[in-house]
Amino acid sequence: MIGRLNGLVAEKQPPHLLLEVSGIGYEVQMPMTSFYQMPEVGESVTVHTHFVVREDAQLLYGFAQKIERELFRQIIKANGVGPKLGLAILSGLSAAEFVNIVANNDANALVKLPGIGLKTAERLIIELKDRLKNFTLNQQSELGDLSLPQENLGSTFVEAIDVEQDAIDALLALGYKQAQATKVVKKVKLPEMDSEALIKAALKSMI
CATH class of the missing domain: 2.40.50.140 (Nucleic acid-binding proteins)
Structure with a gap:
């Protein structure tokens, strides 16, 4: 491995x-x-x-961090949840946010993510609640460090040709529908944004 x-x-x-x-x-x-x-x-x-x-x-x-990988492994152990859905979950939510959602039984926060209906969200919370107790109690300080930075509009992609299309392609890869991805990218796009900043803003607007 x-x-x-x-x-x-x-x-x-x-x-x-x-x-x-x-x-x-x-x-x-x-x-x-x-x-x-x-x-x-x-x-x-x-x-x-x-x-x-x-x-x-x-x-x-x-x-980027071992604790993110461990959380991903716990997520994909849940019934009916594969790596692609795990990737989408941890793209829309920081590790700390996801753990808090599970701890607070907030299924409504999960249904906003692609591929997660209410039944899947409720099942995820039931299956992961006990498994993630140690994350909440013992590793909260580490999880807190994984929250998304509030401002980061610097250029990251050296060969980016079309910032808007890059963002749409990324959302499609994470499981969002074409119409939804296109609509939200056009809605949040600002002239100074690079691809990374635009993706971040799009994901944030959908949560």
Whole structure:
């Protein structure tokens, strides 16, 4: 199992990161809360990974912090929840926000995420409530550090051609519908925004 990678950021196309390690490029899918923490292209970074082997694919999911990876692993243990849905959950919510939602039985907050209806949200909360007690009690300070930064409008993508389309593509990859993604991106877009800032604003507006 591949549990950690240390290398240079070769490409950034949210929610995918291409990490070059000893001449090999690893394509890693990341929740946006982790993606926001990645450095510029060409800089080195350590990514904590979760490796999934399927009949038709081998997939790497990456996280900026070990605790994010552990939360992801707990989420995908829930009945009917796969890695793609886990990625969407941790893209729309920080680790701390998700743990608090589960602790407060706030199913309505989860149904705003793609792929989650009320029944799925209620089942998630029931299944994860006991499992996440230790996160709430013992690791809250670490979780708090994972909240999204309030302001970050700096340029991140060296080769971004169309900021608006980049943002829409990222939302589609996370499970949002074309019409929904297009509508919210156009609604929140500001002239000074790069792709990362636009994705962040779009996700925030849907929660």
